[in-house]
Amino acid sequence: MTDTTEATAPHSAFDTILVLDFGSQTSHLILRRLRSLGVYAEMLSCTTKLADLNWKPIGIILSGGPSSVYDDGAPHVDPAVFDLGVPILGICYGCQELAWRIDAQNVARGTTREYGETDLNIHKVSEHADRLFEGLGDTLNVFMSHFDKLVRLPEGFVTIASTKGAEFAGIAHQSKPIFGIQLHPEISHTARGTEILGNFATKVCGARADWKMENFTEKEIIRIRKLVGETAQVIGAVSGGVDSTVAAKLMQEAIGDRFHAILVDTGLMRLNECEQVKETLKEHLGINLTIVDGSELFLGRLAGVLEPEAKRKIIGGTFIDLFEIEALRIEKEAENTHRAGKVEWFLQGTLYADLIESLSFKGPSATIKSHHNAGGLPARMQNGEAQLKLLEPLRELFKDEVRSFGRQLKIHEDLIMRHPFPGPGIGVRIIGEVTPERVEIVRKADHIFISMIKEAGIYNEITQAYAALDTNRAVGVQGDSRVYGYICVLRAVTSLDMMSAEPYEFSWSLLRAISRRIVNEVDGVSRVVYDTTSKPPGTIELE
Numbered sequence: 005m006t007d008t009t010e011a012t013a014p015h016s017a018f019d020t021i022l023v024l025d026f027g028s029q030t031s032h033l034i035l036r037r038l039r040s041l042g043v044y045a046e047m048l049s050c051t052t053k054l055a056d057l058n059w060k061p062i063g064i065i066l067s068g069g070p071s072s073v074y075d076d077g078a079p080h081v082d083p084a085v086f087d088l089g090v091p092i093l094g095i096c097y098g099c100q101e102l103a104w105r106i107d108a109q110n111v112a113r114g115t116t117r118e119y120g121e122t123d124l125n126i127h128k129v130s131e132h133a134d135r136l137f138e139g140l141g142d143t144l145n146v147f148m149s150h151f152d153k154l155v156r157l158p159e160g161f162v163t164i165a166s167t168k169g170a171e172f173a174g175i176a177h178q179s180k181p182i183f184g185i186q187l188h189p190e191i192s193h194t195a196r197g198t199e200i201l202g203n204f205a206t207k208v209c210g211a212r213a214d215w216k217m218e219n220f221t222e223k224e225i226i227r228i229r230k231l232v233g234e235t236a237q238v239i240g241a242v243s244g245g246v247d248s249t250v251a252a253k254l255m256q257e258a259i260g261d262r263f264h265a266i267l268v269d270t271g272l273m274r275l276n277e278c279e280q281v282k283e284t285l286k287e288h289l290g291i292n293l294t295i296v297d298g299s300e301l302f303l304g305r306l307a308g309v310l311e312p313e314a315k316r317k318i319i320g321g322t323f324i325d326l327f328e329i330e331a332l333r334i335e336k337e338a339e340n341t342h343r344a345g346k347v348e349w350f351l352q353g354t355l356y357a358d359l360i361e362s363l364s365f366k367g368p369s370a371t372i373k374s375h376h377n378a379g380g381l382p383a384r385m386q387n388g389e390a391q392l393k394l395l396e397p398l399r400e401l402f403k404d405e406v407r408s409f410g411r412q413l414k415i416h417e418d419l420i421m422r423h424p425f426p427g428p429g430i431g432v433r434i435i436g437e438v439t440p441e442r443v444e445i446v447r448k449a450d451h452i453f454i455s456m457i458k459e460a461g462i463y464n465e466i467t468q469a470y471a472a473l474d475t476n477r478a479v480g481v482q483g484d485s486r487v488y489g490y491i492c493v494l495r496a497v498t499s500l501d502m503m504s505a506e507p508y509e510f511s512w513s514l515l516r517a518i519s520r521r522i523v524n525e526v527d528g529v530s531r532v533v534y535d536t537t538s539k540p541p542g543t544i545e546l547e
């Protein structure tokens with residue numbers, strides 16, 4: 005993390021629990037549960053070296069994971085974690101890691117997998133050890149998901165809970181603030197699981213539960229003013245999506261007209277998008293937005309490119325090229341005015357979920373796709389070599405936290421609830437080569453689809469919806485003649501955090517009406533299909 009980002013990171017102002025992620029599908033839920041209690045938390049890969057951290061957590065949680073601690077190549081935590089002198093909680097794999105490090109014989113494959121809900125018996129041992137389950141009674145219905153287990157009590161530990169399948173389902177060090185649980189408190193099926201995490205964070209770690217959006221807003225404005233200084237100018241990449249709009253409003257509150265919002269017309273935007281965004285931001289938020297028409301440049305560079313990640317890198321790099329040119333133009337224009345000053349900063353609305361999915365937080369595992377601009381940014385920007393230093397005030401937030409932040413900043417609900425639109429836009433919604441003709445087709449189909457969803461009053465029930473194009477062709481018959489047109493793919497999902505999603509269940513009649521309108525009104529489309537794949541195994545975007 006660069007110094008500049010460091011200086012604006014919330015872990016500089018709030019007690020922070022560090023979650024080290026061993027790859028469980030639910031690791032990020034540990035963060036969500038803690039933040040819902042007002043305790044700030046961040047997640048880093050289990051391979052993180054503590055020496056690389058320039059901040060100290062108030063407690064550490066080792067998450068679950070698919071590996072077996074005793075296997076060759078299994079991920080293990082940096083031993084420095086145990087010298088930091090802060091409380092540690094191991095969850096499932098994390099608990100096995102604690103036991104294995106003391107003696108590898110402590111962990112072995114169980115005779116049966118304990119998967120799903122089971123009853124946990126809580127044992128009262130001592131004031132020190134009882135803190136984790138304090139106030140939770142004698143039994144709890146909890147969610148287990150393990151095949152390995154502790155077969156011996158690690159030396160120096162006591163048993164604080166057990167289940168039918170796990171004799172040592174809860175352990176506590178006799179004197180040190182180190183705890184392990186085989187169950188998953190972060191999963192909603194674990195009754196009062198959030199209270200277990202709350203006990204660890206507040207009773208064991210002593211963390212202050214002061215993580216609230218209003219506190220974050222004021223601290224963020226003060227921090228940004230300090231970071232940017234009195235004269236530097238900031239340009240902001242503002243797409244009109246909620247992320248960058250909230251980031252733009254924050255900057256305008258912090259430094260006024262030294263902030264320059266720029267919307268790049270990539271030629272891959274939705275119908276009338278740029279004009280609508282300009283009007284909304286200017287009218288509604290008093291943000292002076294400049295539209296840079298980069299459509300020819302983007303489409304020219306994308307010609308002949310089929311591979312999704314190659315498209316993303318081209319789009320990310322072209323964004324930065326244009327912003328660097330704009331930075332020079334703004335500096336020039338500001339000379340001899342009260343705003344004179346170098347453009348030193350580049351603001352983006354990148355979020356936490358973008359980073360988790362873009363930079364494979366899950367320890368040693370493949371990156372699903374280089375999302376947003378975190379993955380698309382050229383190296384020169386990511387390691388601070390470019391003229392512009394990256395400013396991403398929302399990088400530690402989840403989408404719902406950004407929305408509540410936006411409400412603090414008095415941003416209109418319509419904008420707050422606007423469906424996400426990916427930076428590469430229609431570029432990742434055409435399977436294969438992006439051409440102006442295909443962009444026009446998607447634009448029209450998408451406009452019909454979203455208008456009909458809004459007319460049906462279900463826009464806010466759906467987390468994200470769009471029309472895309474399969475550039476294979478299918479035969480149709482229109483007006484008694486044969487047509488051989490593209491296949492329009494409709495996608496609509498519901499999701500809490502974009503990390504998993506379910507297809508939205510339209511009424512059959514509405515889906516048919518949407519299909520009819522698109523085939524009739526959009527030249528070049530001979531078929532309309534609806535994507536019923538959940539995430540996982542699918543993803544929300546087609547590319």
Ligand SMILES: Nc1ncnc2c1ncn2[C@@H]1O[C@H](COP(=O)(O)OP(=O)(O)OP(=O)(O)O)[C@@H](O)[C@H]1O
Nearest residue numbers: 241242243245246247248268352353424425426427
């Ligand atoms: N066309 C664009 N012009 C300028 N900046 C953009 C554009 N598209 C994306 N960005 C930048 O890339 C960042 C990531 O894009 P992303 O789509 O995730 O965020 P968003 O568009 O602000 O919000 P949302 O995810 O709700 O659409 C944005 O926050 C913004 O800073």
Ligand SMILES: O=c1[nH]c(=O)c2[nH+]cn([C@@H]3O[C@H](COP(=O)(O)O)[C@@H](O)[C@H]3O)c2[nH]1
Nearest residue numbers: 374375376377424426427428502543544545
């Ligand atoms: O700014 C972006 N640049 C991208 O390259 C990108 N790819 C996916 N997305 C958005 O991320 C969320 C999850 O999408 P996936 O399930 O397809 O990964 C969804 O909200 C997607 O719209 C992107 N946003």
Ligand SMILES: NC(=O)CC[C@H](N)C(=O)O
Nearest residue numbers: 068069096097150151152
């Ligand atoms: N959910 C987990 O962390 C599982 C840990 C380990 N893979 C086991 O099966 O026991």
Ligand SMILES: [Mg+2]
Nearest residue numbers: 245425426427
């Ligand atoms: Mg967007």
